[in-house]
Amino acid sequence: xxxxxxxxxxxxxxxxxxxxxxxHRVANKKNTHYLTDMIIRKCLNDEGCNTREKGSYYVxxxxxxxxxxxYQREVSSKIIEEIIGRTTTDKENQQEGKIPFSVDxxxxxxxxxxxxxxxxxxxxxxxxxxxRKSTPHQAKEVIISGTDISKLRLFFYIQxxxxxxxxxxxxxxxxxxxxxxxxxxxxxPTDEIYDIPLSITYLETRKDEDYTxxxxxxxxxxxxxxxxxxxxxVQVYDSLENKHFCELYGINEESSFDQYINVGENEFRVKVxxxxxxxxxxxxxxxxxxxxxxYGLQDIFIRVSLYFFGHLPEPNQFDEFMxxxxxxxxxxxxxxxxxxxxxxxxFTGRVFVPSNFFVKF
Ligand SMILES: [Zn+2]
Numbered sequence: 001x002x003x004x005x006x007x008x009x010x011x012x013x014x015x016x017x018x019x020x021x022x023x024h025r026v027a028n029k030k031n032t033h034y035l036t037d038m039i040i041r042k043c044l045n046d047e048g049c050n051t052r053e054k055g056s057y058y059v060x061x062x063x064x065x066x067x068x069x070x071y072q073r074e075v076s077s078k079i080i081e082e083i084i085g086r087t088t089t090d091k092e093n094q095q096e097g098k099i100p101f102s103v104d105x106x107x108x109x110x111x112x113x114x115x116x117x118x119x120x121x122x123x124x125x126x127x128x129x130x131x132r133k134s135t136p137h138q139a140k141e142v143i144i145s146g147t148d149i150s151k152l153r154l155f156f157y158i159q160x161x162x163x164x165x166x167x168x169x170x171x172x173x174x175x176x177x178x179x180x181x182x183x184x185x186x187x188x189p190t191d192e193i194y195d196i197p198l199s200i201t202y203l204e205t206r207k208d209e210d211y212t213x214x215x216x217x218x219x220x221x222x223x224x225x226x227x228x229x230x231x232x233x234v235q236v237y238d239s240l241e242n243k244h245f246c247e248l249y250g251i252n253e254e255s256s257f258d259q260y261i262n263v264g265e266n267e268f269r270v271k272v273x274x275x276x277x278x279x280x281x282x283x284x285x286x287x288x289x290x291x292x293x294x295y296g297l298q299d300i301f302i303r304v305s306l307y308f309f310g311h312l313p314e315p316n317q318f319d320e321f322m323x324x325x326x327x328x329x330x331x332x333x334x335x336x337x338x339x340x341x342x343x344x345x346x347f348t349g350r351v352f353v354p355s356n357f358f359v360k361f
Contacts, residue, residue, distance in 0.1 A: 019108035020165045021115070021180075027105045029112045034162035035101040035216065035229050036120050036155075038128075042211040043230035044100055101216065103166050116158055119186055123155035131202050132231070135272060141260075142202065144268040150189040152268060156200060156234050157182055157193075159227055169218050171225055175238045197237040197263040199224065201251050201271045203278040205231045210275075213282055221246050237261070249284035250277065293334065294322075301343065308347050321346055 017027040033040075107116075126148050135142060144152050161179040163169040171179075175196070182193045205211050211230065219226025223242040224235035233251055237243045245257050251273065252260075260271045273281065298318055305313040325334070325342055344353045 017105050019111055020106050021111040021183075022108060025108040025110060027108055029107050029109045030104045031102045032104075032107045032112055032116070032162075033102045034166045034168065035159055035227070036123075037102075038120070038124055039232060040101060040216045040230045042208070043214040043216050044212075106166060107162075115183065115186065116162075119151075119154045119158050119183070122151040127152050127155065131270075132205075135202065135204055137204070137206075137274065139272045141272055142270045144270060145266070149265065149268045150193060152200070152270075153193055153196070153198060154183065154186050154189065156198065156236075157196075159229065159234060160225070160236055163218065163227060169225060169227065170222075171236075172238050175236070194262075194264050197240050197243060197261050199235040199252075199260045199262065199271070200268075201233040201235075201260070201273055203231045203233065203251075203273050203281065204275045205278060206275045213279075215282060215285055219248070221248075224248075249281045249288070251281055297322075297339065300339075304343050304347055 019025045019027045019029075127144065130142055130144070157179045160169065160171065161176065161183060164171045164176050164179075178192075178196065182189065203214065205214060214230045215228040216230055217228050219228070219235075223237045223244060224246055225237075226248065227234040233248075235248070235252075240261070240263060243261065245254055246252060256271070260269055262268045301318050301321060302312060305311065305317075321342070324346065325339065328338060328342075340357065341353050344357055345351060
């Protein structure tokens, strides 16, 4: 133990991070997915295909009110130009190879290879074949039983725990520690792993090209704490007492909410949402995102008006501005740089935007 602490100190002095999972080896692993690649790839890829490096997707940031377009190596420049209405910038090209929902130097290669990958393999061999093309169209649920339950739970535990450690999801410390212990002992799971209240929803996606319309993101609620990972939605609670009904864009229904919270179960019930309902859920999500985005943009619009003229904009001015933005090609319409440029043009009538203006807003 002492030896490990000494190593850790030396490694920290050398500027090496220590693996967030084992806590003693150097975090040397590049491109560790905190959301498992085989689940999210079809959503991020061009036309819903399953090939690596074909990622083409938008990242919505309600934090800075913008949408960024990301793409990977194998997406053709013709497709990119069709989407964003122009050739790509140097900055965008620099990001090209970056793998989405992954981190560098947070975990070590041993933990990745001997623990995360094994749990993912168990899921892909034993659980995933019950979903996707195999799920009957009218199925309301899929029942998981026997030793498959711990494989399913552990798989979703690594998604939750890694996302939390990578700062994407905020779980209470006690829950985070329990998940860490369960993952550490994944070869010999104890009955305690069934104590965590967990709901998994499968969103049936019948056509390959429809996968790109699915969502990969993290929820903003607590109890449930939520991860949307393409056709699977994960909801976890730190305890049953703290659970509350949350509609979650139509994923949960009051009448069946409790029956899909699995805790101490003999059979794990995965709720299946059919393809038609999935589309409505995604529409509900996108509508909410658009509203949040619009509120944020309106706030910036007011601040820019105050900055230039010292008074609030006229009531119809924001709608006028939104029409200008909406006439831009879809891929750059809501990008941060485009919005700032349009704001400057709109208020000053000038085309050239001084660089300090980008920093201010
Ligand atoms: Zn490690």
